Amino acid sequence: MTRKKKNVLHVYRDISVFAAFSCLFGWLVVRGGREIAYTWHWNQIPRYFFQVDDGVYVSGPLMNGLQVTLQIIGLSLVLAGILGLTTALLRMSTSPVGRWIARIYLEIIRNTPLLVQIFFLYFVMAPILDVGRFATAVLALGMFEGAYASEIFRAGICSIGRGQWEAAYSSGLSTFDTYRKVILPQAIRRILPPLTSQAVSLVKDSALVSTIAVYDLTMEGRTVIAETFLTFEIWFTVAGMYLFITLILSAIASLLEKYVPQRTA
Amino acid sequence: MNENASGLKSQVQPIVVVDSISKSFTHNVKVLDNVSTRVTKGDVLVIIGPSGSGKSTFLRCLNGLEDIDQGTILIDGIPLDDHEKNRLKIRREVGMVFQSFHLFPHMTVLENVNLAQKLVRKKSKIEATQLSKDLLQKVGVDDKAAVYPNELSGGQQQRVAIARALALMPKIMLFDEATSALDPEMIGEVLDVIRDLANDGMTMVVVTHEMGFAREVSDRVLFMEHGCVIEEAPTERFFQQPAQERTRAFLRKIL
Numbered sequence: 001m002t003r004k005k006k007n008v009l010h011v012y013r014d015i016s017v018f019a020a021f022s023c024l025f026g027w028l029v030v031r032g033g034r035e036i037a038y039t040w041h042w043n044q045i046p047r048y049f050f051q052v053d054d055g056v057y058v059s060g061p062l063m064n065g066l067q068v069t070l071q072i073i074g075l076s077l078v079l080a081g082i083l084g085l086t087t088a089l090l091r092m093s094t095s096p097v098g099r100w101i102a103r104i105y106l107e108i109i110r111n112t113p114l115l116v117q118i119f120f121l122y123f124v125m126a127p128i129l130d131v132g133r134f135a136t137a138v139l140a141l142g143m144f145e146g147a148y149a150s151e152i153f154r155a156g157i158c159s160i161g162r163g164q165w166e167a168a169y170s171s172g173l174s175t176f177d178t179y180r181k182v183i184l185p186q187a188i189r190r191i192l193p194p195l196t197s198q199a200v201s202l203v204k205d206s207a208l209v210s211t212i213a214v215y216d217l218t219m220e221g222r223t224v225i226a227e228t229f230l231t232f233e234i235w236f237t238v239a240g241m242y243l244f245i246t247l248i249l250s251a252i253a254s255l256l257e258k259y260v261p262q263r264t265a
Numbered sequence: 266m267n268e269n270a271s272g273l274k275s276q277v278q279p280i281v282v283v284d285s286i287s288k289s290f291t292h293n294v295k296v297l298d299n300v301s302t303r304v305t306k307g308d309v310l311v312i313i314g315p316s317g318s319g320k321s322t323f324l325r326c327l328n329g330l331e332d333i334d335q336g337t338i339l340i341d342g343i344p345l346d347d348h349e350k351n352r353l354k355i356r357r358e359v360g361m362v363f364q365s366f367h368l369f370p371h372m373t374v375l376e377n378v379n380l381a382q383k384l385v386r387k388k389s390k391i392e393a394t395q396l397s398k399d400l401l402q403k404v405g406v407d408d409k410a411a412v413y414p415n416e417l418s419g420g421q422q423q424r425v426a427i428a429r430a431l432a433l434m435p436k437i438m439l440f441d442e443a444t445s446a447l448d449p450e451m452i453g454e455v456l457d458v459i460r461d462l463a464n465d466g467m468t469m470v471v472v473t474h475e476m477g478f479a480r481e482v483s484d485r486v487l488f489m490e491h492g493c494v495i496e497e498a499p500t501e502r503f504f505q506q507p508a509q510e511r512t513r514a515f516l517r518k519i520l
């Protein structure tokens with residue numbers, strides 16, 4: 001058998017296995033619903049996305065929630081990126097104070113639960129700093145993921161050989177230029193895959209901000225359920241929407257990986 | 266004061282002055298032990314010695330890639346001390362070529378040679394490219410300007426690395442076993458480039474195991490062992506009548 005034929009067979013086999021599991025799962029859900037006498041109202045779901053009143057588009061709670069979630073994710077991703085890179089550079093800097101600050105930040109963030117950090121920021125820091133719920137959410141998520149991102153940056157930067165530093169330094173480049181033009185461009189290719197999974201974590205962790213009454217996707221979902229008791233439908237839908245976001249993130253990352261060629265020594 | 270005499274004096278004034286430097290990595294073992302030397306402008310100093318004797322470390326001290334524990338280094342009148350400014354200034358005057366090339370793999374050959382010109386000399390891309398093209402032609406890889414380093418042979422990579430080091434118009438070039446990582450058939454092409462530089466009057470400090478080449482290009486030879494300078498002499502005298510028994514033993518072994 002040729003390799004090509006074999007590959008096609010593999011694909012068919014995988015698809016059948018996947019279909020079988022999907023059927024089994026669907027059957028379990030339907031059966032479970034029947035057991036507890038759940039009546040499905042999938043037809044009611046679309047209006048929680050949006051409605052068209054007299055030809056005017058009115059977004060529903062799920063769309064509003066999605067928008068807030070996307071905003072939070074976008075902003076905290078940027079914050080996490082900045083914090084992560086800064087902390088990584090501080091940890092590797094020659095300044096003892098810089099290394100010290102970075103260590104303290106990392107230890108605190110990585111050894112306490114995110115939920116506690118969110119509460120701490122919301123109940124303790126937010127009143128002092130006079131920032132709103134949304135800003136608190138972005139700050140908490142950005143700081144949390146930034147700590148993990150910094151370890152990813154550091155590992156990526158350390159993976160670039162000493163020779164590259166020495167070549168750059170002996171060409172008279174400053175440390176700043178060496179990072180900017182020589183080290184980071186090479187490290188980014190190795191950093192991208194783990195950074196993507198960290199971004200996916202951020203998307204999932206963002207649901208926790210609903211605990212401080214930020215009207216994100218999760219919070220809107222809970223509110224709709226409280227009003228309508230469409231528990232299963234809404235949670236399925238909300239989960240699907242998170243899945244949608246993370247899949248798009250991964251797709252962007254693999255596109256980037258494809259177009260940023262791997263050229264390392 | 267006689268003007269001629271002072272003019273003469275500035276001509277023979279050494280451009281590299283190393284005064285009793287010492288260095289150790291771990292606390293007790295001295296990798297460099299009280300090393301002193303001088304290099305006159307336009308001269309080629311070749312450093313030889315068994316592996317592990319501290320040749321690379323010495324070379325790396327000259328452009329501040331390693332810090333010294335004791336002694337002083339003066340490059341073109343600039344002291345290599347704790348001042349970051351001096352260190353940067355010296356690195357701009359000193360080009361270095363490594364055993365394993367260390368080209369920037371994410372840049373084309375041309376970009377490799379352009380980089381420092383743009384960042385350090387603040388040249389425009391067009392200005393930088395002009396000089397880079399000349400240098401690449403000089404080392405014979407001008408047809409590879411648009412290619413990435415991993416598509417080049419070792420010999421070509423090393424010649425690009427030499428062009429990159431020359432791009433800042435350095436006053437001094439350091440070569441650390443520039444041909445040791447090369448396949449035998451490529452050693453010649455790299456040595457040719459270094460020889461041309463010597464003939465152009467470039468001041469150079471060259472660590473090499475190629476004794477024939479060392480004898481041919483150098484003005485002086487320095488023999489090092491266990492971090493100490495055993496003997497330093499003008500080339501002909503060094504090879505024909507070495508003063509030290511240890512030098513003679515080393516030369517017997519490798520010639």
Ligand SMILES: Nc1ncnc2c1ncn2[C@@H]1O[C@H](COP(=O)(O)OP(=O)(O)O)[C@@H](O)[C@H]1O
Pocket residue numbers: 290291296314315316317318319320321322323
């Ligand atoms: N970064 C380093 N850390 C610790 N020891 C080192 C380091 N670099 C070199 N050495 C030691 O210094 C000695 C001299 O090394 P080197 O200068 O590379 O010698 P050579 O170039 O003559 O072969 C060796 O014993 C080597 O193990």
Ligand SMILES: [Mg+2]
Pocket residue numbers: 320321322442
């Ligand atoms: Mg060496």
